[in-house]
Amino acid sequence: MNKILQIGWKDLIILFRDKGALLLMLGAPFVLTLGLGLVTGAFSGGSNGLTGIAMVVVNEDSGQLGQALADMFFSPDLEDLLVPQTAVSPQAARQLVDENEVAAAVIVPASFTDSILPDNSGQLGKPVSIEIYANPARPISASVVDSIVQGFVHQVETSMVSVNVAMTQLVMNGRIAPTNADDLMALGQEMGQRFITQDSAAPIIRLERDEAAAEAATNPNYLAFLAPGMAVAFLMYTVALGGRSILAERDSGTLARMLIAPTTTTEVLAGKVLGIYLTGAAQVSVLILASSLLFGLRWGSLPGVILLIATVAAAATGWGLLLASVATRPSQVSSLGTALMLIFGILGGSFAQIPFSGILGQLSKITPNAWAIDGFTTLGQGGTLADIAPALLALVVMALVLFGTAVLIFQRRSGALIAR
Amino acid sequence: MSEPILITKDLKKTYDDFEAVKGISFSVLRGEIFSLLGPNGAGKTTTISMLSCLLTPTSGTAVIDGRNIPQDSLAVRRVIGVVPQEIALYDELTARQNLHFWGQMYNLSGKALKQRTDEVLEQVNLADRANDRVETYSGGMKRRINIAVGLLHKPKLLFMDEPTVGIDPQSRRRILDMVTELRDEGMTVVYTTHYMEEAEELSDRVGIIDHGRLIALGTQNELRQVVGEQETVRLSFGEGHEANGHAELFNDVDCILAATSLDGEIVLSVREAAEALPAIVTRANGAGLPIRAIEIEEPNLEAVFLHLTGRALRN
Numbered sequence: 001m002n003k004i005l006q007i008g009w010k011d012l013i014i015l016f017r018d019k020g021a022l023l024l025m026l027g028a029p030f031v032l033t034l035g036l037g038l039v040t041g042a043f044s045g046g047s048n049g050l051t052g053i054a055m056v057v058v059n060e061d062s063g064q065l066g067q068a069l070a071d072m073f074f075s076p077d078l079e080d081l082l083v084p085q086t087a088v089s090p091q092a093a094r095q096l097v098d099e100n101e102v103a104a105a106v107i108v109p110a111s112f113t114d115s116i117l118p119d120n121s122g123q124l125g126k127p128v129s130i131e132i133y134a135n136p137a138r139p140i141s142a143s144v145v146d147s148i149v150q151g152f153v154h155q156v157e158t159s160m161v162s163v164n165v166a167m168t169q170l171v172m173n174g175r176i177a178p179t180n181a182d183d184l185m186a187l188g189q190e191m192g193q194r195f196i197t198q199d200s201a202a203p204i205i206r207l208e209r210d211e212a213a214a215e216a217a218t219n220p221n222y223l224a225f226l227a228p229g230m231a232v233a234f235l236m237y238t239v240a241l242g243g244r245s246i247l248a249e250r251d252s253g254t255l256a257r258m259l260i261a262p263t264t265t266t267e268v269l270a271g272k273v274l275g276i277y278l279t280g281a282a283q284v285s286v287l288i289l290a291s292s293l294l295f296g297l298r299w300g301s302l303p304g305v306i307l308l309i310a311t312v313a314a315a316a317t318g319w320g321l322l323l324a325s326v327a328t329r330p331s332q333v334s335s336l337g338t339a340l341m342l343i344f345g346i347l348g349g350s351f352a353q354i355p356f357s358g359i360l361g362q363l364s365k366i367t368p369n370a371w372a373i374d375g376f377t378t379l380g381q382g383g384t385l386a387d388i389a390p391a392l393l394a395l396v397v398m399a400l401v402l403f404g405t406a407v408l409i410f411q412r413r414s415g416a417l418i419a420r
Numbered sequence: 421m422s423e424p425i426l427i428t429k430d431l432k433k434t435y436d437d438f439e440a441v442k443g444i445s446f447s448v449l450r451g452e453i454f455s456l457l458g459p460n461g462a463g464k465t466t467t468i469s470m471l472s473c474l475l476t477p478t479s480g481t482a483v484i485d486g487r488n489i490p491q492d493s494l495a496v497r498r499v500i501g502v503v504p505q506e507i508a509l510y511d512e513l514t515a516r517q518n519l520h521f522w523g524q525m526y527n528l529s530g531k532a533l534k535q536r537t538d539e540v541l542e543q544v545n546l547a548d549r550a551n552d553r554v555e556t557y558s559g560g561m562k563r564r565i566n567i568a569v570g571l572l573h574k575p576k577l578l579f580m581d582e583p584t585v586g587i588d589p590q591s592r593r594r595i596l597d598m599v600t601e602l603r604d605e606g607m608t609v610v611y612t613t614h615y616m617e618e619a620e621e622l623s624d625r626v627g628i629i630d631h632g633r634l635i636a637l638g639t640q641n642e643l644r645q646v647v648g649e650q651e652t653v654r655l656s657f658g659e660g661h662e663a664n665g666h667a668e669l670f671n672d673v674d675c676i677l678a679a680t681s682l683d684g685e686i687v688l689s690v691r692e693a694a695e696a697l698p699a700i701v702t703r704a705n706g707a708g709l710p711i712r713a714i715e716i717e718e719p720n721l722e723a724v725f726l727h728l729t730g731r732a733l734r735n
Contacts, residue, residue, distance in 0.1 A: 006524045010510070017512045253508035257569070260472050260504075261525040262497040 003263055007271020011245060012278045015238075025238050025283050029230035030290060053141040054083045054102040056093045063113020069130070069152050070108065081144070094133050103141030106149055107131040116156065227297055228376035231287040232312060232369045233341055233350035238283050239320030240337020242276030246321075247330040269410070273403070276320050281313035300379030304388055308379065311395035312372040318402025319368070325409035344369050371395050425450045425577050425608050426471065431480035433466050440466040442632040443480065448577070448610055448625075453603045455619040456612040457721060458629035459733055464612040465505060467629070468581050471610070472502045485576055498527075501575030505582045507562045508569075511555035515546060515565050518554060519572060526573035540568040545594065560591025567595065577608045584618065596621060616721045616733050628725060635728050644719045647727040650677060652717040653688040653700065658710040669707050673699045682732035689726050 015021055059070040073084040085102070087093035093105035107130070114125030132149055134142035249255040249272075258268045288305065291297045299305050319340065327333045345351050347360065348369020364370045375391035426448040433441040441463045448454040456464045469475040471482055473493040482489040485499045509518050519537045523529075528536060541547040544564035554562060563583060570578055580599065584592045599622055603609055613619055619626050626643060628636040636643055657663060663681045670679040670688055675696035678689040690696040693716045704711050717723070725733045 002529075003525060006521060010513070010521050013517075014510060014512045253504050253506040254510065256474055257502070257504060257508040257522070258525055260474050260497060260500075260502045261522070262494055262527060263525050264494075 003267045004271040004274055007258070007268065008274030008278050011242070011272065011275025012282065015241065015245075015275075015279045016282075021238075021241055025234060025241075025279075026286055026290075029234040029287055033226050033230045033291065033295075052083050053081060053144055054085075055104050055106065055141075055145045056085050056087045056096050056102045057106045057108070058087045058090050058093045059108045060090075060110040061108045061112035062110070063117070065113040065116055065156065066108040069106075069112075069149070072148070072152055073106070078148070082148075090131070090133075097133050097135045100135060100137055103135050103138040104145040105131075105133040106145065107133065225373070225377060227287065227291040227295070229345075229350035229369070229373050231284045232316075232348070232372045233345040234287075235280050235284055235312065235316045235368070236319065236341040236344050237337060238280050239276055239316040240323055240333055240340065241320075242272075242279055242317070243320035243322075243324035243327075243337065244330045244333040245275070246272050246324040247327060247333060251330065269407075273317060273321060277313055277317045280316050280320075281309055284309050284313060298380060299376065300382060301384060304379045304383070304385050305376070307385070307392055308372060308375045308388060308395075311392050311399070312368050312375075314399035315368040315371075315395040315402070318399045318406065321406040322402050322409075325406040325413070349373050365394070366398070368395060368398065371398075423450050424448060426482070426484050426610070428471070428482045429480055431467065431470060431482055432478045433463075433470055433475060434478045439632055441470070444629070444632075444634045445480075446627050446634060446637055448608060450576075450608050451603065451606055452624040453599065453609045453611055453622050455623040455626045456610065456629050457614070457616065457619040457623075457626050457725070457733070458612075459614050459731075462614075462629045463632040464614075464629055465581055466632075468502070468579050468610070468612060472500055472579055473497050498573075499576045501570040501573065501578040503567050503570040503578065503580040503583050505585060507559075507566045509554050509562060509565060512553060514551050514553050515541065515557070515568075516550040518565060519568060522569045523572045528573060536572050536574075540571050543571065544568045544598065558588075558591075560587040560594075563587050563591060563595065564598075567598065571602070575607070577610065578602065580609060580611045582612055582614070584613070584615070614733060616725070620721055626721065628721070628728065630725075630729055636724060640721065643721060643724045647689070647719050647723050648691075650689050650691060650719050650723055650727060651693045652720065652723045652726070653690055653693050653696065654713075654715040654717065655686040655688070655700070655704065655711055656684065656713045656715075657704075658712045661709050666707065666709060669709075670700065670703055673703050675699065678726050678730050680726060680730070680732045687722075687726065687732055689723055 015025075055073065057070050057073050059066045061067070070086070072078070073082055078084075085096075087096065087105070090105070090107045093107060096102045097105050109128040109130070111125045111128055112130065115128045116124070118124050130149060130153070132142075132146050134146065136142075246255070249258075255268065259265060288299055288309070292299060320337070323333050323336050323340070327336060344367040347364045348367035348371075349364070350369045350373065371391040371394045375388040378387045378391070424447040428447070429445045430443045431441060431445070432439065432443050444463075444467060446454075456467065458464055466475065470477045471484065471489065473489055473496055476490050484496045487495045487499075489496055510521070513521070516537060519540065520533065523533045523536060538547070541550050544567060546561060546564055546568070549557070549561065554565060557565070567580070567583060570580070583599075584595050587595075596618065599609055599611060603624075609622075611618075611622060620640060623640065625637070625639050627634050628643070636646060655663070663684050663686045665681070667679040667681045667686050670676050670686065673696070675690050675692060676688050676699075677691065680687050688696075688700065690700075697714070700714075701711060722733055725731070
């Protein structure tokens with residue numbers, strides 16, 4: 001056991017002394033996370049910057065003002081800024097926010113128009129509020145939606161007061177017969193009264209801004225998706241590097257020297273596997289720690305994060321070992337490792353959340369990336385160990401299957417560790 | 421120095437259709453330096469790899485310190501040390517860290533490991549550079565640490581596979597002196613080389629290996645008797661005249677037993693140099709080869725190899 005630990009520890013030290021490898025293991029994912037975070041506006045809490053803000057509107061009002069507000073979100077003027085959709089109910093809209101699908105939900109209540117415009121008898125309905133249900137994970141985007149609604153409200157208020165004043169002036173100047181204008185006068189007075197008597201800062205139309213529940217508040221936004229995605233993607237690079245080291249040690253003669261020593265082949269291979277595993281686990285841990293300290297990301301339950309790191313590093317190590325078992329030269333492992341990193345990164349959603357279906361969807365399940373990102377995202381949103389149990393189990397099974405396969409291949413190619 | 425520590429019998433190693441070692445039998449006595457001398461590709465490294473339990477012999481037997489290979493390989497590996505031909509070290513680690521790691525592979529730990537690390541660093545004269553990374557070392561220094569690793573666990577039998585390849589004369593001198601010191605301390609050394617001079621300087625006994633066969637074995641005197649009173653004549657020629665391709669000119673000259681070209685010279689094996697020289701000079705002049713120098717050597721291992729194979733050792 002001591003020899004296994006020594007071989008593993010030696011590999012860890014050697015890899016962490018390789019500046020080039022460190023740059024790719026730690027620097028690259030960090031810089032990519034940082035860069036993509038800046039490009040996408042993740043650091044400002046935006047969903048996707050100041051374009052394409054996803055939002056949802058629910059119009060329960062049957063009047064013209066509610067329709068005007070709803071139509072405004074779909075107007076050509078806002079098509080670059082917003083990606084609006086409608087929901088059938090306020091609950092459905094709030095759920096979209098809770099699930100981080102949209103930045104905000106605008107809910108227009110049923111009697112909105114009636115509360116602004118008088119009916120034929122000149123009566124106004126009870127004051128109601130437009131609800132803006134904001135996503136705390138996307139504060140900037142939610143504020144943009146809020147501002148748009150505020151602008152609409154301001155426009156309606158200005159129009160209403162202007163109309164009221166204008167009508168009063170017309171009657172006062174004898175341009176309109178008072179008999180015809182009684183109702184309108186009443187309306188104008190009513191509106192004017194409201195406007196005057198109320199606090200000048202208080203609007204005629206009320207807005208209610210609400211934020212999603214605390215659970216969603218812990219949602220670590222797009223950056224929290226990017227960071228584990230990049231960490232796991234580059235973990236594949238690291239394990240490929242570890243797999244490469246088996247063949248590189250074979251070529252440099254150090255593997256043969258270990259086998260000449262009173263050390264069993266099993267100890268040597270186990271030590272090498274441990275080295276790959278430790279390096280991978282250390283890499284992901286460093287990236288997670290750094291993103292917590294520098295980006296303020298919340299990763300959720302510490303035991304869950306530790307278990308997820310342990311299992312994803314094991315599964316990735318399995319892939320690295322499999323690469324080493326099928327390759328004949330170190331350069332082959334590097335090439336295959338890079339290809340695997342990119343393919344798994346795309347399939348597993350390390351670079352973008354692409355919901356694959358069919359065969360691609362099934363294939364994504366063989367990547368450690370998909371399971372790990374799912375687990376990290378769940379934890380970041382406040383998930384528990386029980387919530388990530390499927391991901392943990394999948395990663396452990398993946399690791400066992402890959403280790404077993406690699407060992408079988410190594411056994412078949414018995415001379416692979418010493419053939420020069 | 422009479423009891424053998426290593427005995428091989430008809431040891432063979434075959435790769436598919438290629439026979440790398442074609443049935444080698446020899447023994448190595450305790451406390452001696454035994455050299456396996458032969459050109460590159462002769463089968464020296466394959467033989468060492470089998471004896472150090474890295475390769476499984478295709479057939480034949482080998483016994484080291486009373487234990488069979490490969491049946492008792494773990495026990496054998498405890499008593500042998502190996503200095504491989506390639507520098508099998510970790511460049512990113514310091515010399516001390518390398519020794520520490522390899523010592524642990526040989527079951528050393530704690531104070532014993534530290535003590536042996538210090539001792540071998542002194543032995544290879546690199547104690548002052550112990551904490552520098554190996555990647556900063558010269559080739560000769562790396563070779564010395566490579567040897568130090570093989571000495572860490574005080575093996576009874578040390579295999580050294582061409583340990584002086586590609587290094588400067590000063591480092592080579594240090595290594596050769598070290599090998600002699602190890603023998604003087606009681607260690608048995610099996611030393612492979614294609615340098616005749618090294619085998620002559622170091623060896624108590626020499627096995628000459630060529631094309632996977634052991635073609636001669638014995639002390640240096642015994643081997644020289646193989647060629648009898650033969651002497652070696654080396655001819656070098658004037659500028660612009662290559663020796664290569666002209667050795668066969670001398671094959672039919674009386675008294676010449678073998679002729680080959682090596683390092684820009686023609687090497688002739690003759691019974692009596694004084695008698696043969698006039699005919700040699702006449703043949704060279706007749707072929708338009710202006711002789712610049714003639715060197716006559718007493719019988720040596722080069723001559724033995726030339727005599728046995730018809731080729732120079734380093735051809």
